[in-house]
Amino acid sequence: MIETLIQHKHQLNEGSLKNCKVLVVDDDEISAQIITHIISDFANAQYVCNSASVFTKCLELRPDLIILDVNMPIKSGVELCKELKSSIETEDIPVMFATASLDHDTQKACWEAGGDDFIIKPILAMTLMHRVKNILMNEIRMTVLKDISFRDSLTSLYNRHYLYSEVVNSLKSAKRDNEYFSIIVLDLDYFKSYNDTYGHLAGDECLRVVANALARVIHRPHDTAIRFGGEEFVIALPKTDSKGCESVGKRILKTIEALCIPHEHNPTGVVTVSAGYMTIKPTTSTTLDDIINQADLALYEAKEAGRNRLCGFSDTYR
Missing domain, CATH: 3.40.50.2300 (Response regulator)
Structure with missing residues (x-):
């Protein structure tokens, strides 16, 4: 310290x-x-x-x-x-x-x-x-x-501690003001194979490069890129409806693929990400974990549909 x-x-x-x-x-x-x-x-x-x-x-x-x-x-x-x-x-x-x-x-x-x-x-x-x-x-x-x-030691992005200490306040504000709140959950496709092929040091460097790219995509002061754990990241987007969230998600996918990080076990030949999102006007009973879990289900759909894509839900969960 x-x-x-x-x-x-x-x-x-x-x-x-x-x-x-x-x-x-x-x-x-x-x-x-x-x-x-x-x-x-x-x-x-x-x-x-x-x-x-x-x-x-x-x-x-x-x-x-x-x-x-x-x-x-x-x-x-x-x-x-x-x-x-x-x-x-x-x-x-x-x-x-x-x-x-x-x-x-x-x-x-x-x-x-x-x-x-x-x-x-x-x-x-x-x-x-x-x-x-x-x-x-x-x-x-x-x-x-x-x-x-609040910082992840590997990527310098915010960490889970920040998510549950600070982002929850943005959710409270969304409840109070009856505003949209969006969460994107994403992870790197075939990342275990990447580590097995290129080694864990290369895997760490890959995570750092991806994290820097995510930080560049997130522009607004209250939008936040967070390393959730392993190869999984969370993007918190207060005051963002499903259209805006989808726009950010698609931009993230294009940005990561455009990095052209070689990955021989990915059908695209480069590192890509799959992402799921949830957009909601939260009620008083809505928790941050509720929204993350729904975004995680959407991420699962994206993986099942072939990866390197974005799936999402909007206002379907209360």
């Missing part, structure tokens, strides 16, 4: 704070401007004075830290924090409260709402800088460690 962190050391210094985003929320515009100005020396800071626009701004900015004034009209910082922590999109963003109150009940309410730190008004610039830097550096470290744990 330490060696892996050393490889990411360029991400673990204060220079990387320039890429961090901080959202300041304060109904007093002068106070918001002062805090923003101080933080702007080392990070990307923006502010809003209207508590009603905070959630929208969070979705737009994707901040790494939110600084909330406790006492605001219409909606207090404590109420805002509770709302942010109850949403999938914002629950993991750390919150620092800014308050002039040393009152025990106020501070207790802030901690119970999910706050991560306090700063007392009037704010000292040096104290603000150090506290914000500490939180942001910790976020960077956690992001690096999280990314390491």
Whole structure:
């Protein structure tokens, strides 16, 4: 683990704070401007004075830290924090409260709402800088460690841990918003024969090349290529109907075949993949495994039909 962190050391210094985003929320515009100005020396800071626009701004900015004034009209910082922590999109963003109150009940309410730190008004610039830097550096470290744990060591694609930790959140969003959600399951045709003929080192290199090709095909930010295990891969496509899913699947098949990786035991003479997909508007009871299992059945059909092809289901399973 330490060696892996050393490889990411360029991400673990204060220079990387320039890429961090901080959202300041304060109904007093002068106070918001002062805090923003101080933080702007080392990070990307923006502010809003209207508590009603905070959630929208969070979705737009994707901040790494939110600084909330406790006492605001219409909606207090404590109420805002509770709302942010109850949403999938914002629950993991750390919150620092800014308050002039040393009152025990106020501070207790802030901690119970999910706050991560306090700063007392009037704010000292040096104290603000150090506290914000500490939180942001910790976020960077956690992001690096999280990314390491989510990566397949052979292909550098995301792994099963990522699938069941993060992609499930996309499924939750699809349920909430009544949107389509698609999964493609694919594996390499005759891969056991490939390993037997060319050796396991060549097999590993083949998997790496295929994984890189999959990563190139997946363009949208929330679409994900995952190594599911062995020669099997999963493509998660939120907000994608059957037409879009089929388009991606066909593009994958063409891209892999076009790599022209020699495979003498494949009738095509090169490495190919078979793929199955499932597209659904999930209900509250639909699980990720439900969708993967249906896509796996479609993959079985593709293999039975001769391989190097795509089969799929759409909205046939609830």
